[in-house]
Amino acid sequence: MKKILVANRGEIAIRVMTTAKKMGIKTVAVYSTIDRNAPHVQFADEAVCIGEAPSNQSYLLGSKIIEVAKQLNADGIHPGYGFLSENADFAEAVEKNGLIFIGPKSKAIKVMGSKLAAKEAVKAYDIPMVAGIDKAITDVNKAKEIGNEIGFPILIKASAGGGGKGMRVVEKEEDLESQMQRAISEATSAFGDGSVFIEKYVGSPRHIEIQVMADSHGNVVHLFERECSVQRRHQKVVEEAPSSVLTPEIRKNMGEAAVRVAKACDYLGAGTVEFLLDENHNFYFLEMNTRLQVEHPVTELITGIDLVELQIKVARGEKLPITQDDLTIKGHALELRVYAEDPLNDFLPSVGNLETYQLPVGEGIRVDNGFEEGMDIPIYYDPMLAKLITYGNTREEAIELMIKAIGDYEVKGVATTLPFGKFVCEHEAFRSGNFNTHFVKKYYAAEKIEAATTEEAKVAAMIAMKQYFEDQKIVRLPLN
Template identity: 80%
Template sequence: MKKILVANRGEIAIRVMRTAQKMGIRTVAVYSTADRNAPHVKFADEAVCIGEAPSNQSYLLGSKIIEVAKHLKVDGIHPGYGFLSENADFAEAVEKNKMVFIGPKSKAIRTMGSKLAAKEVVKSYDIPMVPGIDEAITDIGKAKQVARDIGFPILIKASAGGGGKGMRVVEEEKDLESQMDRAISEATSAFGDGSVFLEKYVSSPRHIEIQVMADSHGNILYFFERECSVQRRHQKVVEEAPSCILSPELREEMGVAATKVARSCDYLGAGTVEFLMDADHNYYFLEMNTRLQVEHPVTELISGVDLVELQIRVARGEALKLKQEDLRIKGHALELRVYAEDPLNDFLPSVGTLETYRLPVGEGIRVDNGYEEGMDVPIYYDPMLSKLITYGQSREEAIQLMIKAIDDYHVEGVRTTLPFGKFVCEHEAFRSGNFDTHFVKKYYAPEMLADGMEVEAQIAAIIALKQYQEDKKILRIPRN
């Protein structure tokens, strides 16, 4: 494999290219007209414009990307995450055009892309499941009966997607019909598939996921877990590895369960098996993400592996040289997704120009970044600017380093999730480890963040005034 096209943009495109170049592999970037001057375009060895700014006219044009790849004699295509990364038709088309899709085979993507199909194949491996009905349901009478059998509260979920779309919590039977209508409508709009199913709503859940890697020689490894419970609108904002609540025995049990899930669909490459965990530490299979995860850096830091390098090696047919017993957890890592969003206004996207954009640096600080000072944040794509990752010998050290790194990360021109990240790191519930996916709902209110920012501004003003007064005392002698 001498040349790879990265079918993505921003920080993940650069992240993949860094490893490819380290391995002596040339890289090709694709870009939309909005990204003409983006860092990932400059970073690549070659770059090709594939369309207009909207993603359905550029980054989602699988046939155009394949056409470019063939013209430039590309050996493999890495999809990153988002866009076409979990599109089975795209993966299949890449395979048919005699190139390597750096990810799982299309069959595995299709199977795990449907939550119902995933549950069906995993069943025979004795993996714990949330109580519910494992079939699409639209009949409201049947839905009511199922809900009564399961017991309220219940969760309505879209079969075909994630990210919180098509998902509704129903506390009482009287609300079931209206919530099902909403879930079906939202799922149809987001995924083109209105299939929904019902399952028991796990109260006080934690979101624990296991990183797996499988080669074509029958080897499947797990690279420990990530805790992803701090979320807004069912989407992760803060992630860490390892989780502070797993015992070594439970970690091994969940890791083995994750490898069984991968084996159930003949998986290849990097994937993530997601579990819900209740207050009694019972865990339940949630879904499998058939791609590299946004939060993969925290796993890389605690395990000492380059997951993108392993992806590429596995894709070109190599066997994993590591054995499970070789893997050890060392230290603790924390990640904050730095979104151009306003945490004071329900995390709505904040577009504008990055008038100031300076990244923190230092030992134990990693920034996977996709932007530069002076760039506009486009409205067409996910508003993530970068991922801020800190690493320490202990969880406490990683948290303190994150607070410092947030203070040293200077952004003007758009609102970001940096202040929210600091709020999380300083909150007792997070620091103690006693939190769940309801962290934002339980503890966060915009006015709390606003109050904190006002206090910081007052302190800064006092320091500036004191410095000004000290400067006035200095005797200034005019020059002739």
């Protein structure tokens, strides 16, 4: 593999290109008209404009991307995450055009892309699952029957979905019909597929995911877990590795279960198996993400493994250079997704110009970044600017370094999730490790950040005033 086209933009495009260049592989960037001067375009060896700003006129044009790859004699296509990364038809088309898709085979993407098909695939592999029904349902009376059988509250979930869309918690039977109709409508609108199913609602879960890597020679390893319980609207915001709550025994059992899930769909490359962990530390299979995850850097830091490098190696047919026994956890890593969103206004997107954009630097600090000072934030794409990652020997060290790095990050022109990250890292529930997916709902309020910001401003003003008076006391001798 001598040349790779990266079918993505922003920080993940640069992340993939960085490893490719390290491996002596040339890179091709694709971009929309609004991204003409974006950093990923400058970073690549070659770059081609593929369309207008809206993603359905550029980054989602699979046939156009394949055409560009062939014209420039690329050997493979890396999809990053988002856009076409979990599109089975695109993966299949890449393969049919004689190119290497740096990801799983289309069959695995298809199976794991449907929560119902995924449950069916892993059923014979002794994977613990939440009680419920594992087929699509539209009959309200049947749904009520199931709800009473497994006990309310229950969770209605879209089979094809993600990101919390088509998901409804139903506390009591009389609410089921209306909530079911809403879930079906939302799933149809978001995914073009209104299939929903029912599970027992796990009340205070933690969201734990296991990183897996598989080659084409039958080898599958897991690279331990990531804790992703700090979420807003079912979207992860703060992630860490390892989890503060797993015992060695639970870690081993979850890792082995994740490997079985990968084998169930004949998996290839990097993937993530997601689990819910209840208050009694029982874990249940949730879904599999058939791509590299946004939060992969925390795994890289605790294992010393470059996951993109492994993706490329197994995609070109190589055996995994590591076995399960080679892998150990060293230290602790924390990641904050730095979104152009306003945490003081319900995390709504904040568009504008990055008047000031200075990144923190130092030992144990990594920033996977996709923007530069002076750039405008496009309204067409995911509002993530960068990922701020810190690494320390202990969890406490990683947290303290994150607080410092957030303080050293300078952004003016748009609101970001940096203040929210600071709030999380300073909160006792997070620091103690005693939290779950309801962290934001339970502890966060915009007023708390506003109050903290006001207090910091007062302290800064008092220090400045004190310094001013000190300076006035200095006797300045006249110059001869």
